[in-house]
Amino acid sequence: MTRREWIALISAAPLLKAAPGPEGTPPTAPVAIARCASYDEDITARLATMFDQLGGLDRIVRGKTVTIKLNMTGSPALRVDGRPPGVTHYVHPKLVGATAHLMGRAGARRIRFVESAWATSGPLEEYLLDSGWNVRQLLAAAPGVEFENTNALGKGKKYARFQVPGGGYLFPAYDLNHAYEDTDVFVSMAKLKNHGTCGVTLSMKNCFGMLPASIYGDDAGVDQPNENPTAGRAKTMHAGRRQPSKSAPAELDPASSREPGYRVPHIVADLVKSRPVDLEIVDGIESIAGGEGPWIKGIRRVQPGVLLAGLNPVSTDAVAAAVMGYDPRAARGTAPFRTCENTLLLAERHGVGSADLRRIDVRGVPIAGAMYRYDA
């Protein structure tokens, strides 16, 4: 069985790792919460405890290739108050290093960090350096650490096509960098923050960054991918003002809403349906509220002092949203989904997982003990 076939199998079937719900209800999985006041605390120990609470990391990564999608949205040159992006809108490099270390210790064969670096197809290592990360330390954190910029073809020879089982909301399938296919375990490492378009950015919205700008970017080729993209995806994916490269599956209904608050949540739900997330880690130690990056007016720095990890992205994001003080089942027009669809509910409707807090087993610190109201 090829990896592609395997991914298709686990996408179409009930998730193997998550407990299936009662007939007709989406699956759920435990979510661990830990308090962690600062990046100077022993993050490795906190994470290790959380992974143990989820049943142990060994059983997930031993002997496996693990691909970790980092949240490093926007140019590393753009900063909030001049602060390092790891304490504002990027995941923090110490958390990344601790994760690599623990995965190496748990027997992961290869740990591949990936992100579609903003407006470039250059090496991800350079993007990390520009973000103030110490790449050499990361490489030393565990055996088999490597990096891939998934904004274009990268080190692969062709794009991997991910069908949305049962049909997608906006696209029937998405063409992604090979790294998302050539892996045994897929991890979404996200930041606990708001999002200007989607209300919240958590483990699922992080997956929007899988889309290569070479195909889905504003300067993507019309027919074929542009392997040297220099722009973001706002025109193509957020606003639908142009179509992706014709090499990729076309939009199902070009006459559908062009509103970003409609499109992006649907695309995100499609993506997590087509490329299942096996493990979610959400960095809420320090973050921003009010938006996803320095380009959003009115953002402010926050210190929730919390880490989350889970084994189902919808359940993890539901708990994370609750920790932010939101109802994860809130309807459009209600915080945090004031001007957008609720991505969590769309993914739930896709059968990815449950956003019903009553069904989710929260381990470690209870939600009430970790709550940090982002709208306060």
Place this chain on the structure above:
Amino acid sequence: MMLRVARWVALLSTMPLLASVAPPSAWVPARWNGTSPQSLDLLSGTPINCLLVNSYSPEFVTRAAARGIVTLAVLKPGADPADPARKAIRAGLQGVVLEGDFPSGTGARVRDMLADAHAVVVELTSRARMPLGGPDPIVGTYQGVWPGIQVLDNGAAKAAPSGSPWIDTNTGFIRSVRAWGPASVWLGYLPPAHSVVTGERYQAAIADAEMAGARWIVALDDDFSARLERSDAAAIKNWRGMAQVLQFFESHPEWRALRPYGKLAVVEDHDDALLSGGILDMIAAKHTPVRAIPGQRLTPDALAGATMAVDVDAASLTPEQREMLKNFARAGGTVLTAPPGWKGQSALQPDQITLDKAELDRLNDIWHDVQSMTGRKNLGARLFNVSSMLSNVLATADGKQVVVELVNYSAYPIENVAVQVLGTFKHAQLITPEGIQKDLEVYATDEGGTGVDIERVSACATVRLD
């Protein structure tokens, strides 16, 4: 030049009261509003040794001289400077500064008039009138941009073409001026009016000039001056921070003698070179090491070691110089020539030192080509996590020592800066104004160069590689 140096030697011999005076090339200037001799105490522990004064008392001048501090009277246009210049010299000042655009020939006339007194005359003119390549030991201008990250009305940082925040800087202009000759370059612009200028921004103003080998004439805003006068603790702290940055650069005069290290040359004519925010500053914002070559100074030697050249205004070159660029290309170099008629579509105003929007739009045409040409190539050094910084990469003539100077224009220290320099170096040392002198681990980069990681840069820092 010899005549001017001879005058300086003569000046020293006629000033018995002036204790161990530095030559003009080592003068560290500041505008000084205080006239009481006690105000000179603020200079203790600073390298400032030259004061530009609007008014003075005999006691002040005597006490300054006793401290080895040169005093220069500032004279402005509007009246014949001859009488006030003579008066200043009679009062014991060592020279005058003609600040502003005096009628043509005024500087020479005042110099001749004061020749017997061996007084020094410094001209701070508009950029366009600077006597580049002349014999004066000091050339200067009263024009400059206030260095720093440009903030838009909505509070956001203005983005550069590279996506980085745009940094207002005088470094491109200074590089161009210094390419004309060895004269010390003074920048006499003032802090912005009606603004709160923080200590960090004063430090950036000093470092912006010093990094490129010039000196900003230290000038304090009224509020800062007043607070300093009454020994306000915060003002004293900021003043010490400024002194620390000044001392940092003045402790390393050897850096001024180094030459640009890099493979990219920009050939510009006089007018382009006098602007801020032009092609040199755009390239600097990408941290691509670049050497400025005035069109009038284009020679094969000036291009030695370069592999790429940008010819900003081909029309201004002589046929021989165009042939030089052709030979450069024949030898394997890459030449990017601006489109015909690219320049001269809108004339610069006499007081203009930055580009307006229309000119910036035109510059973008050539800028995109420059970006395509340079790409991610290492043209001397590549720096990472430096979006709020500018840098200058210099080397000794034999290339055995490379110095990377970094200036941080943000209000926050920057952590984890990576520097990757072309060439193999065995030792690296980090030097900072805070007194840090620390060996750095060197490592080989993928492209065969030498890499170092810097933990933290506050106002500025220098890495020296051997």
